Amino acid sequence: xxxxxxxxxxxxxxxxxxxxxxxxxxxxxxxxxxxxxxxxxxxxxxxxxxxxxxxxxxxxxxxxxxxxxxxxxxxxxxxxxxxxxxxxxxxxxxxxxxxxxxxxxxxxxxxxxxxxxxxxxxxxxxxxxxxxxxxxxxxxxxxxxxxxxxxxxxxxxxxxxxxxxx
Amino acid sequence: xxxxxxxxxxxxxxxxxxxxxxxxxxxxxxxxxxxxxxxxxxxxxxxxxxxxxxxxxxxxxxxxxxxxxxxxxxxxxxxxxxxxxxxxxxxxxxxxxxxxxxxxxxxxxxxxxxxxxxxxxxxxxxxxxxxxxxxxxxxxxxxxxxxxxxxxxxxxxxxxxxxxxx
Numbered sequence: 001x002x003x004x005x006x007x008x009x010x011x012x013x014x015x016x017x018x019x020x021x022x023x024x025x026x027x028x029x030x031x032x033x034x035x036x037x038x039x040x041x042x043x044x045x046x047x048x049x050x051x052x053x054x055x056x057x058x059x060x061x062x063x064x065x066x067x068x069x070x071x072x073x074x075x076x077x078x079x080x081x082x083x084x085x086x087x088x089x090x091x092x093x094x095x096x097x098x099x100x101x102x103x104x105x106x107x108x109x110x111x112x113x114x115x116x117x118x119x120x121x122x123x124x125x126x127x128x129x130x131x132x133x134x135x136x137x138x139x140x141x142x143x144x145x146x147x148x149x150x151x152x153x154x155x156x157x158x159x160x161x162x163x164x165x166x
Numbered sequence: 167x168x169x170x171x172x173x174x175x176x177x178x179x180x181x182x183x184x185x186x187x188x189x190x191x192x193x194x195x196x197x198x199x200x201x202x203x204x205x206x207x208x209x210x211x212x213x214x215x216x217x218x219x220x221x222x223x224x225x226x227x228x229x230x231x232x233x234x235x236x237x238x239x240x241x242x243x244x245x246x247x248x249x250x251x252x253x254x255x256x257x258x259x260x261x262x263x264x265x266x267x268x269x270x271x272x273x274x275x276x277x278x279x280x281x282x283x284x285x286x287x288x289x290x291x292x293x294x295x296x297x298x299x300x301x302x303x304x305x306x307x308x309x310x311x312x313x314x315x316x317x318x319x320x321x322x323x324x325x326x327x328x329x330x331x332x
Contacts, residue, residue: 026242035242046241075212076192076201077315078287078324115321118310120286121244142308142326144284149243155281158244160308160326 003095005065007104010054015044017064018056022047025087029151031126032085036151047085053108057101065092068101070108073118082114098129102136106165115166123148124157138163169261171231173270176220181210183230184222188213191253195317197292198251202317213251219274223267231258234267236274239284248280264295268302272331281332289314290323304329 010018022043026034034043048054051069059065066088073083084105088097109117117138122130124143134140138161146155176184188209192200200209214220217235225231232254239249250271254263275283283304288296290309300306304327312321 029243033240033242033244035245038242074199074287074313076199076204077195077317078199078313079201080315080321081310081313116311116313118313121240140308141310142306142328144247144307144326144328145282145330147240147244147247147282147284147328149246151243155246160310162308162310162313164311 003092003097004060005057005097005100006060007055007057007100010048010056010067014056014064014067015048018047018067019043021064021067021089022087024090029149030153031123031129033121033148052082052112055101055104055108057097059092063089063092065089065095066097066101068105070105070112072114073120080113080115081118082109082112082116083118083120084109098132099136102133106136106163110165116162116164118163119159119161121148122159122161123150124159125150125153130159130161133161136163169258169263170226171223171263171266172226173221173223173266176214176222176233180222180230181214184213184233185209187230187233187255188253190256196319197289197295199287199314218248218278221267221270221274223263225258229255229258231255231261232263232267234271236271236278238280239286246279246281247284248275248278248282249284249286250275264298265302268299272302272329276331282328282330284329285325285327287314288325288327289316290325291316291319296325296327299327302329 029036051071053070057065068086072079147158195202217237223231234252238245313324
């Protein structure tokens with residue numbers, strides 16, 4: 001199932017809804033490295049301040065569907081490779097939102113001149129995400145043994161995933 | 167050839183010599199992602215302020231031989247994997263200094279409770295470094311196509327290297 005989505009730059013009035021979405025996502029401790037007890041200030045810095053761009057996805061009725069950020073993955077001579085992070089609202093899972101966010105981010109990354117996109121820590125047990133990124137053109141270039149401390153499963157592997165975009 | 171080395175925490179009086187060493191190393195644009203024209207402030211932030219620890223290696227006569235930093239490679243649930251960067255003085259190349267720095271960093275990392283060490287962007291054309299890290303127990307877990315913009319060679323591959331330490 002696919003649905004109508006408006007993806008646009010983050011604006012200040014989004015934060016009141018974005019923060020609980022990010023907080024609850026990270027609190028699960030099964031997909032992102034962020035400390036599950038991260039403060040609002042720390043999450044805001046990482047998701048809004050630090051990235052080159054942060055976007056939000058909303059339904060036509062205004063419902064928050066998800067968000068992503070775009071930033072260089074490294075400084076200087078590695079700065080042509082970008083990194084993105086995506087979060088989909090629990091109520092909007094399974095509706096193609098992550099696909100739409102990732103496709104949007106790739107187009108935006110090309111506009112910004114990036115030549116490739118890299119995910120540094122894709123939790124191996126998050127098989128739905130791994131398959132989705134593969135479907136969207138990303139390869140697993142390597143697997144880091146026990147690199148993620150899963151809140152329920154303990155130490156699990158994480159993949160480095162990469163997609164050339166030129 | 168191996169030589170006597172004293173490895174100890176960075177102190178403020180080291181900076182006057184450390185900055186030119188780091189500046190000239192990054193200016194070559196063949197090993198580190200740092201912008202070859204990085205400002206003193208930016209390099210100091212990255213090498214001294216941000217890391218959990220920064221160390222310097224000196225000969226018994228006081229000559230600066232090299233330096234390394236140690237920091238978590240990721241936040242929170244990825245924070246048990248550390249990252250290090252090493253720089254050896256040109257005059258001290260080929261004397262086992264990098265080996266000593268890396269061995270020292272692994273011991274320090276274990277003391278700090280890290281469970282693995284990861285290098286995110288080992289420039290593939292820097293074959294001497296790749297072989298040295300392999301000799302010291304690191305594996306190439308994956309290769310990122312064209313992830314490094316080499317100052318002389320253009321886009322070249324970079325390896326992700328990793329060593330479990332438990």
